Amino acid sequence: VVVYILKRLAQGAVTVWFIATATFVAMHTVPGDPLRAERLANAQIRANLEARYGLDKPVLEQYTIYLANMLRGDFGLSYVQQNRRVNDIIREHFPVSATLGILAMAFATVGGVLWGALTALYRNRLPDVVIMFLVILGISVPSFVVAAVSQLVLVKVNAALGTSVLPVAGWGTVWHMLVPALVLGLSTMAYLTRLMRSSMLEITTSDFVRTARAKGLPPTRIFMNHQLRNAILPVITVLGPQIALITTGGFVVELVFAIPGLGRYFVEAVHQLDYTVIMGTTTFYGAFLVFMVIVVDALYGFIDPRVALE
Amino acid sequence: MNAAEWQPRAEDFARAESRGGGQRIVRPSISYWQDAWQRLKRNPRAMISLGLIVALALFAVAGPWVWRVDPAEQDLEQISRAPSLSGSATIAEPSTWAGVTVEELPTAGSPLATGLRLAGAPTTHSVRIAWNPAAGATGYHVYRNVANPEPDRALGLPIAEIADPHRVGLEDRFDLQPVKYWYSVVALDANGQEADDYAGFTVEPKLVLSAEQAATRGLIDSASSVQIGDEVALPSHPLGTDYLGRDMLSRLMHGGRVSLFIGVVAPLLFVFFGIVYGSTAGFVGGRTDQLLMRVADFVVALPFLLFMILFRIAFGIGPGESGVFPMLVALVLLSWPSTARLVRGQVLQIRNEGYIGASRLLGAKPGYLIFRHMIPNTIGVILVTLTFEVPRVIFIEAFLSFIGMGVAPPTPSWGSMSNEGIKTMLAHPHELMFPALFISVAVLAFNLLGDGLRDALDVRLRGRE
Numbered sequence: 220v221v222v223y224i225l226k227r228l229a230q231g232a233v234t235v236w237f238i239a240t241a242t243f244v245a246m247h248t249v250p251g252d253p254l255r256a257e258r259l260a261n262a263q264i265r266a267n268l269e270a271r272y273g274l275d276k277p278v279l280e281q282y283t284i285y286l287a288n289m290l291r292g293d294f295g296l297s298y299v300q301q302n303r304r305v306n307d308i309i310r311e312h313f314p315v316s317a318t319l320g321i322l323a324m325a326f327a328t329v330g331g332v333l334w335g336a337l338t339a340l341y342r343n344r345l346p347d348v349v350i351m352f353l354v355i356l357g358i359s360v361p362s363f364v365v366a367a368v369s370q371l372v373l374v375k376v377n378a379a380l381g382t383s384v385l386p387v388a389g390w391g392t393v394w395h396m397l398v399p400a401l402v403l404g405l406s407t408m409a410y411l412t413r414l415m416r417s418s419m420l421e422i423t424t425s426d427f428v429r430t431a432r433a434k435g436l437p438p439t440r441i442f443m444n445h446q447l448r449n450a451i452l453p454v455i456t457v458l459g460p461q462i463a464l465i466t467t468g469g470f471v472v473e474l475v476f477a478i479p480g481l482g483r484y485f486v487e488a489v490h491q492l493d494y495t496v497i498m499g500t501t502t503f504y505g506a507f508l509v510f511m512v513i514v515v516d517a518l519y520g521f522i523d524p525r526v527a528l529e
Numbered sequence: 530m531n532a533a534e535w536q537p538r539a540e541d542f543a544r545a546e547s548r549g550g551g552q553r554i555v556r557p558s559i560s561y562w563q564d565a566w567q568r569l570k571r572n573p574r575a576m577i578s579l580g581l582i583v584a585l586a587l588f589a590v591a592g593p594w595v596w597r598v599d600p601a602e603q604d605l606e607q608i609s610r611a612p613s614l615s616g617s618a619t620i621a622e623p624s625t626w627a628g629v630t631v632e633e634l635p636t637a638g639s640p641l642a643t644g645l646r647l648a649g650a651p652t653t654h655s656v657r658i659a660w661n662p663a664a665g666a667t668g669y670h671v672y673r674n675v676a677n678p679e680p681d682r683a684l685g686l687p688i689a690e691i692a693d694p695h696r697v698g699l700e701d702r703f704d705l706q707p708v709k710y711w712y713s714v715v716a717l718d719a720n721g722q723e724a725d726d727y728a729g730f731t732v733e734p735k736l737v738l739s740a741e742q743a744a745t746r747g748l749i750d751s752a753s754s755v756q757i758g759d760e761v762a763l764p765s766h767p768l769g770t771d772y773l774g775r776d777m778l779s780r781l782m783h784g785g786r787v788s789l790f791i792g793v794v795a796p797l798l799f800v801f802f803g804i805v806y807g808s809t810a811g812f813v814g815g816r817t818d819q820l821l822m823r824v825a826d827f828v829v830a831l832p833f834l835l836f837m838i839l840f841r842i843a844f845g846i847g848p849g850e851s852g853v854f855p856m857l858v859a860l861v862l863l864s865w866p867s868t869a870r871l872v873r874g875q876v877l878q879i880r881n882e883g884y885i886g887a888s889r890l891l892g893a894k895p896g897y898l899i900f901r902h903m904i905p906n907t908i909g910v911i912l913v914t915l916t917f918e919v920p921r922v923i924f925i926e927a928f929l930s931f932i933g934m935g936v937a938p939p940t941p942s943w944g945s946m947s948n949e950g951i952k953t954m955l956a957h958p959h960e961l962m963f964p965a966l967f968i969s970v971a972v973l974a975f976n977l978l979g980d981g982l983r984d985a986l987d988v989r990l991r992g993r994e
Contacts, residue, residue, distance in 0.1 A: 245836075246839070358973075358976060359973035360965070361931070362928075363928070363951065364968075364969070367954055370954075371954060471931060486932050489838055489934065492842070497839070497842070501832065504832045505830070505832050505835075
């Protein structure tokens with residue numbers, strides 16, 4: 220298992236290198252000049268700035284420096300914000316995004332497994348029909364619409380009750396996180412519900428469930444120990460890629476609910492063409508996602524002993 | 530009878546007559562596609578979705594020929610109008626107003642401006658309000674909001690700051706629209722500070738035009754052909770207008786062209802590329818396969834949305850600029866691996882089938898094998914993938930346009946319209962809801978059609994039910 224994890228980590232490192240390189244190449248094919256002329260008083264300032272950012276060197280050398288810095292975990296300085304290091308920006312804003320993401324993921328997984336199991340139990344009966352209708356809705360409605368509508372509803376509810384039940388936007392307390400996390404996790408929840416339902420239906424007709432029933436086990440025990448535990452496996456497999464979707468999907472929710480997360484910061488950096496911030500956050504996100512997929516895959520081996528980690 | 534004696538006769542080689550009762554095919558045999566179509570027809574959800582998709586395509590492609598309204602034209606009389614079939618305006622001439630003043634200032638009584646009332650009928654030319662002077666006031670602030678100021682006491686736009694306590698009337702001529710306004714008057718105390726409470730009421734001005742305005746807008750032939758108080762018909766906006774007074778229906782049609790174009794063309798391109806890539810990898814096999822699939826793995830590992838945005842910058846598209854073509858390129862560059870993987874798996878499976886071996890023995894070349902056997906045998910799976918990729922791409926377009934990284938104003942797309950609509954969501958929800966509805970319906974229809982197609986085309990499901 221240790222060898223497997225080490226091997227996966229090595230593969231992951233290569234992937235991260237690829238992401239970093241792709242980002243570097245993308246940023247260096249940008250037409251135009253990061254040090255835009257209007258901010259420069261004279262050629263000397265320009266030369267100084269170029270030296271500071273290493274832009275006076277050949278591209279290949281810049282690339283080596285960039286990689287070396289990245290290895291040391293240094294993403295450089297922001298072009299737009301004076302004296303602000305990209306590392307500080309990530310350190311400040313990423314925890315916000317991560318908190319939101321983890322909460323959304325928790326909502327999605329718990330909800331998805333629960334609803335999925337419920338629909339399978341009540342197959343073709345009212346709860347199934349209602350939940351599956353909501354699931355289709357959750358898959359089809361874009362997240363920004365859900366975000367906007369839930370915000371609208373919050374405003375109306377707050378207005379109707381005359382007090383602020385839940386804050387409409389912003390960040391700070393647990394109450395601020397609830398609605399955005401729910402909105403963010405919704406499409407993943409819908410997807411997991413569908414997955415859980417089909418996997419649950421498959422398990423219900425399997426031999427070992429029939430045997431368990433024949434043994435006279437109580438239905439709750441069959442449900443908990445045999446069905447749920449086996450049906451949950453495909454759900455865990457897709458969690459890794461879903462984390463990627465949720466973290467990047469956070470952009471919209473962060474924008475709509477005015478949450479100071481890294482996603483919103485990234486969009487701002489793109490608007491201001493803040494190259495180092497763009498490169499830094501992209502590589503950071505990429506590394507994070509690769510790492511999460513490895514973690515989920517390794518977890519899978521512990522949860523399902525039949526899967527040999529090789 | 531021994532063998533030497535036996536002489537074959539001509540009738541021994543005659544064709545054996547069918548004696549009937551043997552194997553006979555009773556039903557007409559149907560091809561793969563006929564079968565799939567029959568299965569699809571039996572699935573009401575899929576058929577409704579197919580109908581919806583056809584309707585959406587007609588709406589976007591043929592709609593602009595029927596509804597010939599320029600999506601960029603601004604109707605300044607009807608900004609952010611709610612959906613309605615017809616609108617009309619009354620001809621009125623702007624008049625001057627002396628205002629309301631009081632000589633005597635009350636010394637005792639309510640410290641609030643009470644008795645808020647209209648002084649004359651409210652029109653979009655002017656809203657005239659008056660109030661009773663407040664005791665001890667040194668002046669008044671007047672605010673206007675398009676939403677209810679309660680419970681947050683958000684009074685809205687400051688309309689006037691009146692420093693003279695004798696003036697207890699106000700004429701508001703600032704950018705009036707025929708919508709409901711909440712006016713609030715706050716009295717100022719001796720230090721010029723606002724009182725804690727305010728008096729408020731709602732006004733809904735009537736849409737009026739002067740004869741000259743109506744003539745310059747082309748609503749009437751000449752200014753002299755109408756009289757004060759006449760009604761003139763305004764351009765009709767069945768789905769209302771947006772915050773710049775542009776016709777929503779027309780914009781939704783033109784936006785649909787952009788959204789559906791990206792949604793359909795991009796998957797076609799990258800699925801095609803994926804087929805070529807995946808079938809090559811699967812067919813050639815060995816080290817080439819390993820290498821090709823490793824490349825695909827790397828592309829899959831890229832954070833998708835971040836790279837969509839990065840490509841946009843790399844193409845030199847600044848914020849606020851539209852880039853439909855770069856978006857297509859970026860989508861193709863980032864989305865092909867999933868199809869490639871799928872096709873490769875299918876090809877690997879088919880490669881070992883008996884009929885491929887037979888075909889090879891008969892001298893078939895690789896190109897023939899791929900195009901005659903492999904692709905036709907995977908086309909069902911590919912078609913299903915294609916149907917599921919369309920809503921995904923529509924979503925991505927909407928998502929990127931929404932955060933301002935895709936199709937930018939003034940080019941309409943359903944995503945960019947949502948982006949504009951969300952800013953006025955509280956006051957005019959229709960500007961967000963219509964594009965959002967179209968995105969949702971399109972995505973829903975393609976998803977359900979994909980489900981139906983999968984059931985209809987999946988060979989493994991045959992003979993079950």
